[in-house]
Amino acid sequence: THIIGVIMPQVNSTPIGNMIKGMLSVLSDNGYQLLLADTQNDPARELEYLSVFGEKQVDGIILMGTIFSPAHRKALKHLELPLVVIGQKLAGRHCVYFDDYHSVYATTRLLIGKGCRRIGFLSAFHADEAAGRDRYLGFSDALKKHGLVEWQRCYEIADFSIESGYQKVQDLLKKHGPLDGLVCATDAIATGAMQYLKEAGIAVPGDILVTGHGDTELSRVTTPTLTTVRYEYQESGALAARMLLEQLGKEGSTVEEMMLGYKVVE
Numbered sequence: 001t002h003i004i005g006v007i008m009p010q011v012n013s014t015p016i017g018n019m020i021k022g023m024l025s026v027l028s029d030n031g032y033q034l035l036l037a038d039t040q041n042d043p044a045r046e047l048e049y050l051s052v053f054g055e056k057q058v059d060g061i062i063l064m065g066t067i068f069s070p071a072h073r074k075a076l077k078h079l080e081l082p083l084v085v086i087g088q089k090l091a092g093r094h095c096v097y098f099d100d101y102h103s104v105y106a107t108t109r110l111l112i113g114k115g116c117r118r119i120g121f122l123s124a125f126h127a128d129e130a131a132g133r134d135r136y137l138g139f140s141d142a143l144k145k146h147g148l149v150e151w152q153r154c155y156e157i158a159d160f161s162i163e164s165g166y167q168k169v170q171d172l173l174k175k176h177g178p179l180d181g182l183v184c185a186t187d188a189i190a191t192g193a194m195q196y197l198k199e200a201g202i203a204v205p206g207d208i209l210v211t212g213h214g215d216t217e218l219s220r221v222t223t224p225t226l227t228t229v230r231y232e233y234q235e236s237g238a239l240a241a242r243m244l245l246e247q248l249g250k251e252g253s254t255v256e257e258m259m260l261g262y263k264v265v266e
Contacts, residue, residue, distance in 0.1 A: 003035050004244065005058035007049045009066050010160070011038045014216040015233045016064065019086060022237025023062065030245060032059070041160065043067050050075045060244045062086060067127045082247035086240045088130050089257060094243045096236045096258050100130045103229045103262040104138030107211040108183050110227070110264060112146050116181030116209055119143065120172045121155035122165055122193060124185040131160075135185050135213070154179075158189045162218075165192025180208055187212035187219045187228055194222055215265055230263045 004027055008016050023034060035058055039045035043066060050072075053061050060081055065088035068076075076083070076093070085095040111119055121139045124132040140152045154176045158164040165188060173179065184190035190212035194204055204210050204224060212219055215230035243256055 001057070001059055002032050003058045004032050004241075005035045005037060005049070005053035005061045006064070007037045007039060007046055007053070007061065008064045009039055009041045011036070013160075015214055015231070018233035019064065019237035019240075022234040022239075023241045024237075025234075026238050026241035026245070039066075041066065043069060043072070047071055047075055050079065054079050054081060056081075060084075060248055062240050062244060065090065065130075067125075067129070082244055084240045084243045084247075086236055089259070091257075092255060094247065094256050096240045096243070096260065097130060098231050098236070098260050099262055100134035101138040101141075103231075103264070104135040104183060104185075104213070105142045106138075106262075106264050107213070107227065107229060108139045108142035109146070110266070111181040111183065111209050111211065112142065112148070114181075114209060117148065118176075118179045119148065119151050119154065119181035119183065120169075120176060120179045122158045122168050122172065122182065122184045122189045123155050124160065124189075125157055131185055132157075139183050158185070160186055160188055162188050162192035162195070165189035166196045167192075169193035169196050178202075178207075182208055182210045184210065184212050187214045187216040187226060190226055190228075191218045191222055194226070219265070227264070227266045230265050232260055236260055 037049040061083045063085050065085045085093050089095055089097045123136045126132040143151050156168040156172050158168040190210055194210055197204055202208055212226045212228040215228045219226035219228040
């Protein structure tokens with residue numbers, strides 16, 4: 001078909017848009033088109049699209065993974081098409097993923113180094129091993145390393161939206177009292193949190209320091225601008241596309257797992 005199916009959690013996302021740019025930069029030059037499937041962060045829809053694409057509607061699949069349930073693993077086991085996972089590490093599969101653990105460990109240490117001792121975390125769902133579990137573990141382990149174990153439970157689960165960040169920071173403050181540091185799993189969550197803090201008269205950075213994750217446009221238009229984590233999303237998309245082309249070009253290619261680094265943008 002000369003079509004590659006891309007299963008993604010949401011279309012209105014800067015990181016995902018940059019990943020797709022990277023894919024296009026490689027696949028277009030090799031005569032392939034992309035067929036995009038937006039799951040709207042619904043794991044059940046991921047399974048539906050895997051089934052549809054698996055019926056030979058496309059030549060290969062790039063899956064921007066969110067969670068891998070037993071149903072996902074079963075579907076992938078029976079999938080006969082070449083596949084690359086992007087954004088998550090999945091043993092036994094070609095994948096390109098990011099250092100989610102150390103990136104949040106670094107932003108948490110940054111706040112501690114600036115004197116923060118009452119630090120909270122707005123997390124993504126922990127079923128999402130990369131954006132949820134690994135980022136929370138980075139936060140938790142940084143606190144433990146610096147003798148702040150009592151704050152490991154100072155977190156709330158948010159979805160990937162400004163609205164959720166706005167609400168969940170209120171829940172965090174009600175449960176744990178005033179904070180002097182706040183680490184957020186995404187820039188959108190951080191932006192919502194900052195909006196509430198401003199309305200509540202809590203000054204950023206005077207009263208509380210806030211970090212995000214993703215280096216999206218939001219991080220540059222907030223007041224003040226947001227300390228965040230930059231990943232090379234476009235590069236990850238290009239690498240995933242090259243991995244897929246290698247699978248299409250030969251049978252039995254060796255499984256490749258590639259972790260990309262990060263940069264803290266202060």
